[in-house]
Amino acid sequence: MSLPAVLRPKSIALDAAVVAAAIVGANLLFDRAHPGWTNLNPSPYLLLPLLLGGRYGFLPGILAGLTASALIVLQQIVLAGPLPAAPPPLRSAPP
Numbered sequence: 001m002s003l004p005a006v007l008r009p010k011s012i013a014l015d016a017a018v019v020a021a022a023i024v025g026a027n028l029l030f031d032r033a034h035p036g037w038t039n040l041n042p043s044p045y046l047l048l049p050l051l052l053g054g055r056y057g058f059l060p061g062i063l064a065g066l067t068a069s070a071l072i073v074l075q076q077i078v079l080a081g082p083l084p085a086a087p088p089p090l091r092s093a094p095p
Helices: 012-030 044-056 058-080
Strands: none
Touching: 012 044, 012 058, 044 058
């Protein structure tokens, strides 16, 4: 049984874009107050590498997982704002 031409995947990038757009759309629809669903753990954006890995194999799944993880960490750093200043260095006690 063959899928209609419209439903056949054209590439990993296209599938990733469609799934990511669906997750972003669901985020905007259900929870606008928390962009990126950073308050959820695990992040729903980790569905993307799971689905891509299941469809295209191990290596694309690992690459998608690393990319998604890096983007999640980057997003959390950006949303958290600047890092706090480092504490002053410890002074050694006089002998």
